[in-house]
Amino acid sequence: MCTLSWIYHNRDHYEVYFNRDEQRTRLAAIEPQDLILDDTHCLMPIDSVGGGSWISTNQYGVTICLLNYYQGQSPQGILTSRGLVVKALAGSDSSLAVNVRLSEIDLSSCAPFTLVSFDLSGSKQANGWTWDGKELQQSVVNTPVISASKHFRAARRYRIELYERLRQSNDKQHLGVLFHLNRDKDCPHLSPLMSRDDARTVSFTSVSVCAGKQEMHYQSIDDTGCIDFEIIKKCLMTNMTEQGVFK
Secondary structure (H helix, E strand, C coil): CEEEEEEEEECCEEEEEEEEEEECCCCCCEEEEEEEECCEEEEEEECCCCCCCCEEEECCCCEEEEEECCCCCCCCCCCECCHHHHHHHCCCCCHHHHHHHHHHCCCCCECCEEEEEECCCCCCCCEEEEECCCCEEEECCCCCEEECCCCHHHHHHHHHHHHHHHHHHCCHHHHHHHHHCCCCCCCCCCCCCCECCCEEEEEEEEEEEECCEEEEEEEEECCCCCEEEEEEEECCCCCCCCCCCCC
16 A cells, blocks of 8 residues: 655645555665766655665656556566656656656556656646556546555545545645544554554655755654654755766
C-alpha cells in the first residue's frame, strides 16, 4: 500500500504528501539525495533494492510520484524496477516533458504502476498516467491516490472518507500531515499510516514547491508508527553530485 495526496495553494505553490508502505523484510531506503540528472538538480530518496525512487522533485518545480498499480498484470520474465522510471523522468522541466519522455520509455519489463506529476504551469492540475502491464494511458487523478496489494477497496474507501472528514474540519495547510500520519488503532491495516503483520508505512515524504523554493521533508517511520529520523533538503544549485552518483 501507498498513499499520495496534494494541495495546490495557488497557481504557483503546491504541496505533495506521500506515505511509502513496504514489506517488513525490505531493506530500508536511503534518505533523499542531491543528484544531477539531465543537467538538472534533483532530490529523491533511493530504494536500496531497485536503485530507483518513488518520489522526486527538481529545480524546475516538477515533482514526480509513483505508486504500484496492483490491479494491472505484471509481465513475464525479469522485471525492471519501476523506481527507475522516476529516475529517468526526474530531470523533466514540465509535466508536458514528463509525458513525452514517459511515452519514449520501454515499459514492457515493468510491473504496473500509476505515475503522477506536478508542476508550476499554472493549471493547478495533477497529471496522471497508468501502466497496466500492457498499455500506458493518461488518467484522471484526484487526491488522494491509494495503492494496495491487500484490502484495496476497503482501504481506498476508508482513506478517502477520512480525507474528506479532515478536509471539512481542518485548514488545508495542516490537512496533509493530519491525514498521512493518521493511524486508527482499530483499523491499522486500512489507515494511511498503515500497519499489517507483513507490511507497514516506512516513510512519510512531503514536498513543498513555489517560485524559488523546492523543499523535500523526509521522515522515516519506525515499527510503532513514530518518526525515528527526519531530514529536510532544499533544491539548491550548489553541492551537487555527478549524474547517478550519491554524495
